[in-house]
Structure formats: structure tokens, C-alpha cells
Amino acid sequence: MPSRNLRLGASLLALTAVAAASPTASARTAADRSLAAEARPTARVGTDWGPGWSAPVQRPSSGFEENWSETGFADQTVRQVVRLTSGGTTARIKLSNRYGQRPLRIAGATIARAAHGASVRPGTLRKLTFGQRPAVTIPAGGEATSDAAPLRVEPFTSVTVTLHFAEPTGPSTFHSQAYATSYRAEGDHRADRTGAPFTARTHSWYYLSDVELTGGGRPHGDTVVAFGDSITDGFGSTVDGDHRWPDALGRRLAAAGTPRPVLNSGIGGNLLLHDSAWFGDRAADRFQRDVLDKPGVRTVVLLEGLNDIGFSEVDLPTYKPNPQIGAEQVIAGYRELIERAHARGIRVVGGTILPFKGAEYHTPRSEAKRATINEWIRDSGEFDAVADFAAALASPSDALALDPAYDSGDHKHPNDAGYRVMAEAIDLSAL
Known part of the structure; x- marks a missing residue:
């Protein structure tokens, strides 16, 4: 009997402690009461996020x-x-x-x-x-x-x-x-x-x-990641319009009957080779968390290097660091990302750097670097496939400039129509 009473006493103390720790309805905030009124059955937790x-x-x-x-x-x-x-x-x-x-x-x-x-x-x-x-x-x-x-x-x-x-x-x-x-x-x-x-x-x-999902009814393992700078991020596209080129690629895949997740891992101003206080960690450092660690990645589309070869041509506070970067250094940066992706069984599509004649950092030197890098992207055979964005968006009258129909106004970032053309330049079978 004494031990039974002790057990009952301990149980009562435990219940009292739980009641004291649990907020009553009167103690809840208005937000908590409102959410409680809209409660739904607990989600069945899946493992295939x-x-x-x-x-x-x-x-x-x-x-x-x-x-x-x-x-x-x-x-x-x-x-x-x-x-x-x-x-x-x-x-x-x-x-x-x-x-x-x-x-x-x-x-x-x-x-x-x-x-x-x-x-x-x-x-x-x-x-x-x-x-x-x-x-x-x-x-x-x-x-x-x-x-x-x-x-x-x-x-x-x-x-x-x-x-x-x-x-x-x-x-x-x-x-x-x-x-x-x-x-x-x-x-x-x-x-x-x-x-x-x-x-x-x-x-x-x-x-x-x-934001991760489960219960979609189709297996994961075919995700496409668009990895790049402001052109991938969507600079110049309509706010709230979802007209970035990765958005357009997702819609194109769905329309073709081959829907696949397309993630946007672009950061405006991002550099392939250097960290920036304004424009994120360098591509090599963020590649792990922004590509390799995402669930079910099958393909990455790489489009970097424009800022590396352009920042050094102007002296603005935000365009730092801006050392002179040679085309061979950009190519070496790409090779590192290709190697890391291939080690994880991920296909790599190389995107050529768009024309930017008329932009603030277009010079004969930066143009020569772009030409060398794009030639390597197209002809080296080191990518699993190539998306020739440069050819698709070049002006018919001047291959060094964006087609005016696709120019957002700064001569380096496409508009909504240009981003749609970028998505159309990708061979869906290459993904």
C-alpha cells in the first residue's frame, strides 16, 4: 500500500507539472486560437522528401x-x-x-x-x-x-x-x-x-x-538545378511574374509531358572565384549546399563567369573583389564544379555567357575572355551537354550584343522574352 500511494502521488505530481507547462485556451494568443480553429489531421510523415x-x-x-x-x-x-x-x-x-x-x-x-x-x-x-x-x-x-x-x-x-x-x-x-x-x-x-x-x-x-514536399505521387531523383548569377536569378524579369529562365524551363518541361522540379540557385552578382560581401559566397564554396545537398538532383545547368571577367573593368564599390581574372582561371573554376558534380552522378549542362556589348564592363579585353570561355564550353567536350544561350540571344546584326528584342535595357540582362528564349535553348533530352 505505501508503494502504491507513492506511485499515485508521483503520477499526480507529473500530471500537475504537465498541466502547468501546457498553455490554456485563455492564455493562447489570438493567432494560436485562430490556428487551432483551423486544425487539420496530423500529416503522415513520409521519408521521400x-x-x-x-x-x-x-x-x-x-x-x-x-x-x-x-x-x-x-x-x-x-x-x-x-x-x-x-x-x-x-x-x-x-x-x-x-x-x-x-x-x-x-x-x-x-x-x-x-x-x-x-x-x-x-x-x-x-x-x-x-x-x-x-x-x-x-x-x-x-x-x-x-x-x-x-x-x-x-x-x-x-x-x-x-x-x-x-x-x-x-x-x-x-x-x-x-x-x-x-x-x-x-x-x-x-x-x-x-x-x-x-x-x-x-x-x-x-x-x-x-520548401520541401512529399506525397506528390512520383519518385524524386530527377531535379534540375539552375546555378549561376543574376541572369539565372532573374534580374530584369517582371516582379511577381515568375518569368526567370528556370521558371520558363519548368513550364516547358511540364508542357512536354516530362514535368520535373527546377530549382533556381542563382545569386545576383555572384562570382565563380571570389566571395563578395554583396553577392554571396563564391560558386565553388556554395556549390555543395546549393546544388549537391538538394534532394534528388539529376542535372545542373551552369552559367557563371560574366562577373569574374567584367568586374575588373570598372571601379565601383560593390564590384569587389575585382582582380584581373583570365579566361583560363574561369575554365579551371568550371572544371572543379564539373568534377564535383560528376563524382555524385550529376549531369552538367554548360551555358554559354551571353553577349554584353554596351554594358558598363564590356571592353575588348573582357570580350576576348568571353569568346575564349564560350569556345571552350562549346567545343571541349567536358560538359555532358551545352546550352548555347549566347547564340540564341545575340543580335542578328551584331553577335557581340544582345538582341534588342530580348534586352531588359542594361545590355547584359534579358527581359521576360529573352528568359523564355534561354529556356527554349536547352535540349530537354540533355536533362
Whole structure:
């Protein structure tokens, strides 16, 4: 009897402790109550996670236009809209604090199918958890993956990922050139469906590096990664239009009856051979996390080197470092990436560097380097296939310049039509 009473007493103490640690309905925030009202059955967690969307992360910087990376967030909610490249029935997100100087506290997060602007489709808002907890702290330099959440999406569906920062974050790991609108609200609005509180806007993504899916009904292992600089990132394309060339390639594959995930691993201003405070880690350093570590990669399309040969021709604060880089150094950088991809059984498609006559760093010297590099890409046989972007977009009257019909206006970045032509220049069978 004494031992039975002890056991009953211990059980009562344990139950009391659990009750004290569990928030009551009255103690929940309005956001928690709203999300609880929209609860769905727990997602059946699969092990075959595939890519839905991805973006390379960068150091906080002023970037190409005003953004929130250097100031960070405090008691604010950020809603980000991303378009998925594949479908599924269950989703999870990955958050990166790679360049954070302190632990990052996420007070809460949601995912939903997007409607218009910052609004979400009724009945689709899902509360995200991390280890079954609503909040997560990510150490400086670390990352976190959410638990699975039930969310049925088709390929090319847009979703919102909403993050609430109750405490100051400090400068934020981000992706500068999203060419998509992200939204910010004061306070906790992760459960908001209308989008009305989200009155501030930017064209960057913050902390979000991946959306992964499972339950799509087709095996993973055929992902295409577009790896490059601002031309891959989509500079000059219509904001919120999803007209970057990797977007167009995904649509083209689907229209051909061979749908495959296409991930965009472009960073505006990125260099093949050097790190940049504004334009990300050099290609060789980020290739592992932005290509090789992505699930199910079968093919990578490489398009780098323009900034390496161009930055040295001008003296601007952002175009640093800018040492003179020879064509043979760019080729050696490409060879390293080819070797690493082939060691993982990944096919490599080489994209020729586009014409850029009339751009600020076009000189006879940089043009000679481009010609040598493109000749090697076309004729060396070291790539598994070649996408001759340069030939496809060259002006009929001057092969050193972009066709005016495809020029966004700066003589080096295509417009929406030019990005579509780039996607059409890729032999789908080569993928």
C-alpha cells in the first residue's frame, strides 16, 4: 500500500507539472486560437522528401534595392510568397541563420496557399511546428527544418510562408533579388488570412531557404538545378511574374509531358572565384549546399563567369573583389564544379555567357575572355551537354550584343522574352 500511494502521488505530481507547462485556451494568443480553429489531421510523415522551392542565402547587405536584411526584425511578422516547382500533399520548410551573429528566435510560423498579394486561400492556413513546438531557436550559423504539415499543392502553386519574430533578430540572412514581393506587419499576424496588416513590402526573401514536399505521387531523383548569377536569378524579369529562365524551363518541361522540379540557385552578382560581401559566397564554396545537398538532383545547368571577367573593368564599390581574372582561371573554376558534380552522378549542362556589348564592363579585353570561355564550353567536350544561350540571344546584326528584342535595357540582362528564349535553348533530352 505505501508503494502504491507513492506511485499515485508521483503520477499526480507529473500530471500537475504537465498541466502547468501546457498553455490554456485563455492564455493562447489570438493567432494560436485562430490556428487551432483551423486544425487539420496530423500529416503522415513520409521519408521521400523532394524539392518544392529553393533559394540560396546571402549575407545581410544593402543589395540592389532597399531591403530589411541589415536592420532585421523585432515584434514583426514577415509573409513571403514563393512559387513551387512540384506538387505534393505534405510540406515542410527550412530556415537558415547561416550569416546571423546571434541565435535566431522564431516565435511562430505558418504556411498556406497564396491568394492575392499577402492574402491566403480560405481553409489552407497551417500552423508549422519544430519538434512539435510552435517556436524554435536557430543558433548562429545554423538552420532548422519544420515538422511536416498537411497541405495539398499542385506544381506551379504559390504558397505563403509567414514568420513571426517576437524578439529582435539582428541583421538577417536573406536572398537579395527575389523578384517577388514579401510583406511585413507589426506584431503577430501569422494567422491573418486577409493580408491587410501587411503594409510594408520588399523584393527579398528572409531566412527561408527551402520548401520541401512529399506525397506528390512520383519518385524524386530527377531535379534540375539552375546555378549561376543574376541572369539565372532573374534580374530584369517582371516582379511577381515568375518569368526567370528556370521558371520558363519548368513550364516547358511540364508542357512536354516530362514535368520535373527546377530549382533556381542563382545569386545576383555572384562570382565563380571570389566571395563578395554583396553577392554571396563564391560558386565553388556554395556549390555543395546549393546544388549537391538538394534532394534528388539529376542535372545542373551552369552559367557563371560574366562577373569574374567584367568586374575588373570598372571601379565601383560593390564590384569587389575585382582582380584581373583570365579566361583560363574561369575554365579551371568550371572544371572543379564539373568534377564535383560528376563524382555524385550529376549531369552538367554548360551555358554559354551571353553577349554584353554596351554594358558598363564590356571592353575588348573582357570580350576576348568571353569568346575564349564560350569556345571552350562549346567545343571541349567536358560538359555532358551545352546550352548555347549566347547564340540564341545575340543580335542578328551584331553577335557581340544582345538582341534588342530580348534586352531588359542594361545590355547584359534579358527581359521576360529573352528568359523564355534561354529556356527554349536547352535540349530537354540533355536533362
